[in-house]
Amino acid sequence: MELIKITVYGLNFFARYIILSVTGYTGKVRHLATIRDVASEAGVSVATVSRVLNGKGYVNENTRKAVEAAIRKLAYKPNEVARSLYHHQSKLIGLVIPDITNPFFPEIARGVEDFFQEEGYHVMIGNSDESREKEVNYIEAFSQHNVMGIISTSSDDISQWAGLDIPVVLLDRIQDDFPSVCADQEAGGKLAAQILLERGSRNITLMRGPHHLRTAQERFLAALTELGRSSARFQVLNTAFSYHHALETAKQLFDCYPDTDGIIAANDMVAAAVLREALARGKKIPDGLQIIGFDDIPISQLVYPALSTIHQPAYEMGMEAAKLLLECMHQQTNLKKKIKLSIAFKDRETTRKEGG
Amino acid sequence: MELIKITVYGLNFFARYIILSVTGYTGKVRHLATIRDVASEAGVSVATVSRVLNGKGYVNENTRKAVEAAIRKLAYKPNEVARSLYHHQSKLIGLVIPDITNPFFPEIARGVEDFFQEEGYHVMIGNSDESREKEVNYIEAFSQHNVMGIISTSSDDISQWAGLDIPVVLLDRIQDDFPSVCADQEAGGKLAAQILLERGSRNITLMRGPHHLRTAQERFLAALTELGRSSARFQVLNTAFSYHHALETAKQLFDCYPDTDGIIAANDMVAAAVLREALARGKKIPDGLQIIGFDDIPISQLVYPALSTIHQPAYEMGMEAAKLLLECMHQQTNLKKKIKLSIAFKDRETTRKEGG
DNA sequence: TTGAAAGCGCTACCAT
DNA sequence: ATGGTAGCGCTTTCAA
Numbered sequence: 152m153e154l155i156k157i158t159v160y161g162l163n164f165f166a167r168y169i170i171l172s173v174t175g176y177t178g179k180v181r182h183l184a185t186i187r188d189v190a191s192e193a194g195v196s197v198a199t200v201s202r203v204l205n206g207k208g209y210v211n212e213n214t215r216k217a218v219e220a221a222i223r224k225l226a227y228k229p230n231e232v233a234r235s236l237y238h239h240q241s242k243l244i245g246l247v248i249p250d251i252t253n254p255f256f257p258e259i260a261r262g263v264e265d266f267f268q269e270e271g272y273h274v275m276i277g278n279s280d281e282s283r284e285k286e287v288n289y290i291e292a293f294s295q296h297n298v299m300g301i302i303s304t305s306s307d308d309i310s311q312w313a314g315l316d317i318p319v320v321l322l323d324r325i326q327d328d329f330p331s332v333c334a335d336q337e338a339g340g341k342l343a344a345q346i347l348l349e350r351g352s353r354n355i356t357l358m359r360g361p362h363h364l365r366t367a368q369e370r371f372l373a374a375l376t377e378l379g380r381s382s383a384r385f386q387v388l389n390t391a392f393s394y395h396h397a398l399e400t401a402k403q404l405f406d407c408y409p410d411t412d413g414i415i416a417a418n419d420m421v422a423a424a425v426l427r428e429a430l431a432r433g434k435k436i437p438d439g440l441q442i443i444g445f446d447d448i449p450i451s452q453l454v455y456p457a458l459s460t461i462h463q464p465a466y467e468m469g470m471e472a473a474k475l476l477l478e479c480m481h482q483q484t485n486l487k488k489k490i491k492l493s494i495a496f497k498d499r500e501t502t503r504k505e506g507g
Numbered sequence: 508m509e510l511i512k513i514t515v516y517g518l519n520f521f522a523r524y525i526i527l528s529v530t531g532y533t534g535k536v537r538h539l540a541t542i543r544d545v546a547s548e549a550g551v552s553v554a555t556v557s558r559v560l561n562g563k564g565y566v567n568e569n570t571r572k573a574v575e576a577a578i579r580k581l582a583y584k585p586n587e588v589a590r591s592l593y594h595h596q597s598k599l600i601g602l603v604i605p606d607i608t609n610p611f612f613p614e615i616a617r618g619v620e621d622f623f624q625e626e627g628y629h630v631m632i633g634n635s636d637e638s639r640e641k642e643v644n645y646i647e648a649f650s651q652h653n654v655m656g657i658i659s660t661s662s663d664d665i666s667q668w669a670g671l672d673i674p675v676v677l678l679d680r681i682q683d684d685f686p687s688v689c690a691d692q693e694a695g696g697k698l699a700a701q702i703l704l705e706r707g708s709r710n711i712t713l714m715r716g717p718h719h720l721r722t723a724q725e726r727f728l729a730a731l732t733e734l735g736r737s738s739a740r741f742q743v744l745n746t747a748f749s750y751h752h753a754l755e756t757a758k759q760l761f762d763c764y765p766d767t768d769g770i771i772a773a774n775d776m777v778a779a780a781v782l783r784e785a786l787a788r789g790k791k792i793p794d795g796l797q798i799i800g801f802d803d804i805p806i807s808q809l810v811y812p813a814l815s816t817i818h819q820p821a822y823e824m825g826m827e828a829a830k831l832l833l834e835c836m837h838q839q840t841n842l843k844k845k846i847k848l849s850i851a852f853k854d855r856e857t858t859r860k861e862g863g
Numbered sequence: 864t865t866g867a868a869a870g871c872g873c874t875a876c877c878a879t
Numbered sequence: 880a881t882g883g884t885a886g887c888g889c890t891t892t893c894a895a
Contacts, residue, residue: 183650185887185888185889186888186889186890187888195865195866196865196866196867197866197867197888197889197890198865198866198867198868198890198891199864199865199866201889201890201891202864202865202890204889204890205890208864208865208891209864209865210864210865211864211865214864214865228647228650228651229651229888229889230592230651230887230888230889231648231651231652232588232591232592232597232651232652232653232887232888232889233592233871233887233888233889233890234888234889234890235588235871235889236586236588236589236592236871236872236873236887236888236889237870237871237888237889237890237891238871238889238890239871241588242648243652250617251607251613251616251617252613252614252617252805254610254613254805257607257608257610257613258608260607260632261606261607261608261634264632264633264634273631273633273645273648273652274631274632275629275630275631275632276616276620276630276631276632277620277629278617278620289629291584292587292598292629294539294584295584295585295586295587295588296587296588296599296629297588394805394808394809423809424809426811427809427810427811427813430811431811449608449610449750450805450806450809452750453750453779453780453783453806453810454783454809454810454811455782455783455786455787455810455811457783541871541872541873542872542873542874543872551881551882552881552882552883553872553873553874553882553883554874554875554881554882554883554884555880555881555882557873557874557875558874558880558881560873560874561874563875564875564880564881565880565881566880566881567880567881570880570881585872585873586871586872586873588871588872588873589871589872589873589874589887590872590873590874591873591887592871592872592873592887592888592889593872593873593874593875593886593887594873594874594887595887864895865894865895866893866894866895867892867893867894867895868891868892868893868894869890869891869892869893870889870890870891871888871889871890872887873886873887874885874886874887875884875885875886876883876884876885877882877883877884877885878881878882878883878884879880879881879882879883
């Protein structure tokens with residue numbers, strides 16, 4: 152067979168033929184080496200090549216050498232699609248998150264990707280925008296591509312997934328029947344309240360995130376409980392997580408409760424909005440007003456004063472979820488393991504110094 | 508054939524058999540309906556089913572109805588992997604970006620995804636970390652999965668890709684032989700300088716981003732030229748794009764040039780760092796010191812004072828790149844079209860008011 | 864130790 | 880207008 156050598160990124164490939172149009176390449180004519188090419192190059196059967204490829208079954212040492220040489224010579228890469236068709240498996244993982252544009256999720260996505268990258272998997276990401284329809288859509292697409300597992304941050308009731316035969320792990324969400332990883336929201340909420348109390352706030356505004364988000368409610372409830380135990384005065388204010396909505400809420404906050412001397416924000420985005428509004432109104436931070444956020448998104452370190460916040464280990468959460476999913480994939484059984492990662496207080500500039 | 512009905516997300520699926528272990532599902536036993544199941548359900552051949560599926564070839568109206576009914580009844584979804592194997596095509600797009608954790612890229616990724624989502628494609632994202640090795644790795648993986656096109660923000664010399672037969676469009680980067688979309692860096696750099704000059708800065712520090720990034724150099728050069736034309740005093744300072752490095756550079760900046768009254772930052776991350784340091788040193792902004800950023804990442808609106816900056820339409824860039832790629836895919840020829848999106852000045856709080 | 868061949872799910876050609 | 884069938888690239892019995 153006549154092979155044409157083409158060089159991609161310094162790696163050599165061999166094609167049976169290439170058609171180049173004057174204005175560029177054309178699409179459908181590629182023919183990278185197949186297993187048959189390797190077989191004939193090495194003078195063996197495809198079965199043998201397959202054996203050396205997968206390292207299973209007997210194959211003579213010399214034959215193996217020959218095949219490996221042929222593989223190298225042709226720069227042969229097995230076609231994942233064909234493999235996938237046969238096995239009903241692929242080297243693909245599906246990840247659905249609400250919105251990669253929300254600064255909490257890139258770190259998570261990176262954690263997932265970095266872990267699986269190491270294991271030879273690749274991940275397809277879908278943004279659900281918290282819409283069930285989009286999520287279903289992605290799950291179906293994933294399934295059609297034979298993904299080996301799915302990590303989801305669905306907030307929906309997904310108990311019905313039980314019929315789906317692909318391992319699923321939930322990230323930052325919990326459902327009884329599914330393995331999951333999340334951060335300890337309760338400890339976080341409690342800690343936030345404790346810090347503010349300890350450091351001298353006596354009139355605290357507790358901001359409550361969206362009702363449909365379990366995480367938001369957990370941290371809220373824990374903080375609420377803690378405040379309730381104290382002698383401090385406090386009030387509760389609802390807010391959405393978007394920056395713009397939060398900015399509105401912040402205005403409202405300072406209008407209604409001008410004497411607030413401590414704010415527990417629903418998350419960092421909200422905290423940033425509150426901080427901005429507070430600064431605009433000339434509040435002294437942290438002396439006149441303490442603010443504590445939640446999440447520790449990259450932005451928190453970047454504002455001035457830097458935001459004191461409850462750190463959720465987003466990257467690690469992604470990693471752990473990935474690790475757990477891999478376990479499920481190997482065991483071929485849903486482990487129902489629930490991993491709760493611990494949070495930590497990041498003592499930055501919007502809270503007073505210890506003992507203050 | 509005996510079918511078991513399973514419900515996923517309110518949608519019904521039919522499987523030939525399911526094995527459920529007590530602790531959960533097992534992995535490999537799925538059998539969603541195939542084209543053969545549909546055929547036998549409808550009492551026709553697979554060829555006929557294929558025809559109605561793809562809407563090509565003659566098929567009697569009644570037959571079509573019957574097939575469609577069967578499809579619905581079995582909740583049949585064509586197996587993308589099998590299709591892909593036959594066609595050497597898939598409904599997949601590859602996107603490689605440096606790092607999704609860098610706030611400039613989520614918007615871009617979202618633009619790409621939203622566009623292709625609409626067209627029935629799904630995108631695989633890879634983080635290259637600016638490493639050639641990782642990038643090659645992803646390109647190969649994409650290729651092995653028969654992606655139909657690739658969008659890349661590679662900064663490497665990729666002229667060698669010419670051998671690759673998959674359409675590629677470059678995003679935020681330019682190479683002679685490839686179609687690309689980017690924002691008008693020159694106009695941006697020039698505009699930034701003009702704004703600062705117009706608004707009264709007379710001693711400007713121009714920060715220069717990493718040398719290997721063409722975009723950074725273009726905007727730098729344009730700003731430099733503009734400053735050179737003016738009578739203002741100015742100096743140049745090199746910086747990396749990471750926040751921490753930028754913070755160091757910022758300290759250095761104020762140590763060496765305490766009289767600076769205007770800073771053109773290499774990007775918003777750097778601007779935020781500078782802003783932070785300036786605030787920490789008690790500078791009056793914008794009266795004593797103007798700062799202008801570049802990119803308009805979400806953070807910019809969120810710091811206080813909000814960052815005046817040159818807006819790059821990241822989301823739109825993603826969209827346009829996707830659109831262009833689709834064009835290339837359809838025409839099966841590399842269009843060599845270069846799209847340059849225009850930038851705009853976001854007049855926020857780190858620059859003085861017009862005429863100031 | 865190796866090879867021939869069936870088949871994964873689908874499409875497209877060629878008959879009918 | 881419809882069906883039979885080869886074949887996409889690969890893996891895996893089953894024979895040899």
